[in-house]
Amino acid sequence: MDRTKMIQWGVIIAAACAMCAAGCTDYADTGEVTDGVPFPGYSNMTIEEASTFVLKASTLVVDVSPVWAQGHIPGAVNMPLATLEEELTYLGRDREYLIYCHSDTASIQGTETFVANGFSPVYRLEGNFAGWTDAGNPVEMPGYRNVTAEQAKNAIDATGSRIVIVDVSSAYLEGHIAGAVNKPLATLETELKTMDKSRPYLIYCHTDAASISGAQAFVDAGFNPVHRLEGNYAAWTDAGYPVAVGKEI
Structure with a gap:
């Protein structure tokens, strides 16, 4: 190969390498x-x-x-x-x-x-x-946030079905927040392993002790954000917000 062709091939190879580098x-x-x-x-x-x-x-x-x-x-x-x-x-x-x-x-x-x-x-x-x-950016410590029934209802209405509402009680079939899923405390640790962490969660029960335990379990498993309904199920019904009875389809 003569010198001219060698130079031409060198230019072509160099250009190809440059294109690859740019693409990466x-x-x-x-x-x-x-x-x-x-x-x-x-x-x-x-x-x-x-x-x-x-x-x-x-x-x-x-x-x-x-x-x-x-x-x-x-x-x-x-x-x-x-x-x-x-x-x-x-x-x-x-x-x-x-x-x-x-x-x-x-x-x-x-x-x-x-x-x-x-x-x-x-x-x-x-x-x-x-x-x-x-860089001085903020750092967050794990924890759940308490929200009122009104705040929870507004958030649900604003985001549609994105918020997962979780009833951690054993009395779910007797009445629950409309759209809620039932994850009883007794089986919650296992259930958490199959839940979507890309969604926000609202946790409630019928007592503070139970809802706090449930919300903390979500936090301990790495979920974020996690909200706990203040006043629990009673606060929701007292506000006149929609409820359902039995198993939802």
């Missing part, structure tokens, strides 16, 4: 290939970008660490790597997902697990939790 700028390489084409995977997101992104209603922030209870990004749910694969089975797919942990290795593993299970769009937080706190 926004994505992490998962190493997966679909029909011979590299899967783009997920996008890395800076702390600055994330500080606005987490405020979007469509965003679900997922902490894949085992120390979520020691402090986390506000609104984040907890899905530890140890149980992540199983939990994804029950997770809603109508959200944008931002994944983080306390190390690149863990957050990359968590994010790639989302991608491998068909979730999109998926983002990974650059700098992880330390980057978030170093």
